[in-house]
Every structure is written in structure tokens, then in C-alpha cells.
Amino acid sequence: MGDTGSIAEIASATAAWVALLLSIGSLWYARKAQLLANQKEERLNPKLKLYVQDSFVKKSKDTQHRTYSLLLSVTNRSDANNSISEIDLCIIYTSPTGTKLTLRVRNDSCTQHSAQGSTNSINIGARLDAHQTLIGWCHFNVDGAILKNAKIENYKISITDSHGHEAAETLTLIREYSDETVAQKSKI
Structure with missing residues (x-):
């Protein structure tokens, strides 16, 4: 009878160790699965990257009206589709009285412009699929x-x-655009 008691003790101790190893393995796999799920969730978070490729301002001679034109590259770095809801230009300036002010101007998507011969533009509502880049x-x-x-x-x-x-993106300088054909005609 002593042998059966010790065999039962050994079998139960072995079963306990096997159960412990299986639970440790399950815990390790569950942690890995949670890390992968967290990484996937992180990739779904919206991440737009903005880059200014070119910029200029064109001033009208009569009214001093200014049109700022910026060639932008917008990249969607997430795994989820996205779209653009606002495009704003903030002009930070100091008034003649010395007060520092910020002028916020919304993208003028209704007006047709020809920016150095290009007609493609980025407008409010533009769709950006996952990992897509939009230039305009x-x-x-x-x-x-x-x-x-x-x-x-x-x-x-x-x-x-x-x-x-x-x-x-912050810019310190935007070059002034002038119509070279008008400038050349005035030289003649």
C-alpha cells in the first residue's frame, strides 16, 4: 500500500508541474497576443504627416490682395482610411502698434487657381486611404x-x-511670385 500512495503523490506532483508549465505557456502566448492586438490598434490611430514642398504669395498691384499658394504633401501613416476636414494657414505677424497677432485663413477651395501651371489641388473633404500620399x-x-x-x-x-x-508645419519665409511675362514686357 505504501507504493500506491507514493505513486499517487508522484503522479499528482507531476500533474501539478505540467499544469504549471502549461499555465505559464498560456500566459506567455496571451501576453504576445495582447501585444499584437495593441500594435494593431495603434496602427489604426489616425496619423497624418504634412510636408510643404513649395510656397509662394502673389500680390495684386491694385488692391494689395494676397493669394498664398502652398504645394503640400499629406501622408496617411495609419492602417485606417481618413479624410481632410480643415486646411488652415495661420499668419503670425506684428501690427504697426507692436501687438503680436495671428490671422487664421481657411483654404479657398472654391476659387480656381493656376499655381505655376498646375491645376491639381487639395480640398477639404479629400479622401486619404491607408498609407496613401496626396499632393496638391x-x-x-x-x-x-x-x-x-x-x-x-x-x-x-x-x-x-x-x-x-x-x-x-511652420514656415518662416514664403517667396513672392511675380508674372515674369509682364515684367519682361515692361523692360521692352
Whole structure:
């Protein structure tokens, strides 16, 4: 009878160790599965990347009206589709009285512009599929009287997606665009 008691003790101890090893293995696999699920969830979070490829401002000679044109590259770095809900240009300037102000201008997608011969533009509502890049011009119209005698400090272009997340880029200088054919005619 002593042998059966010790065999039962050995069998139960072996079963306990096997159960412990199986539970440790299950715990390890469950942790790995949770990490993979977290990584997948993270990849679904909206992530737009904004890059300014080119920019210029064109001033009208009569009214001092300014049209800011920016060639943007917007990349959706997530695994989820997205879209653009807002495109804004902030002009940070100092007024003639010395007050620092910010002028926020919404993208003018209704006006047709020809930016150096290009007609493709990025508009509000543009769809960005997962891992897609969208390249196009954005145009912003500003009344010249607002910025008259002001010192422009810098510019900030921001794009807000349909989830409310913002991607922004700061510019310190935007070159002035002039019609070279008009300039050459005046030289003749």
C-alpha cells in the first residue's frame, strides 16, 4: 500500500508541474497576443504627416490682395482610411502698434487657381486611404488691408483630419511670385 500512495503523490506532483508549465505557456502566448492586438490598434490611430514642398504669395498691384499658394504633401501613416476636414494657414505677424497677432485663413477651395501651371489641388473633404500620399496646391486669399504695414513673423499651415487630429508645419519665409511675362514686357 505504501507504493500506491507514493505513486499517487508522484503522479499528482507531476500533474501539478505540467499544469504549471502549461499555465505559464498560456500566459506567455496571451501576453504576445495582447501585444499584437495593441500594435494593431495603434496602427489604426489616425496619423497624418504634412510636408510643404513649395510656397509662394502673389500680390495684386491694385488692391494689395494676397493669394498664398502652398504645394503640400499629406501622408496617411495609419492602417485606417481618413479624410481632410480643415486646411488652415495661420499668419503670425506684428501690427504697426507692436501687438503680436495671428490671422487664421481657411483654404479657398472654391476659387480656381493656376499655381505655376498646375491645376491639381487639395480640398477639404479629400479622401486619404491607408498609407496613401496626396499632393496638391492649397490657396488662401487674404485682404491686403489686414496685413498693411505689418511685420510677418512666420506662417503655420495645419491640416485637421476627420477625427480631429492636426498635422502642422511652420514656415518662416514664403517667396513672392511675380508674372515674369509682364515684367519682361515692361523692360521692352
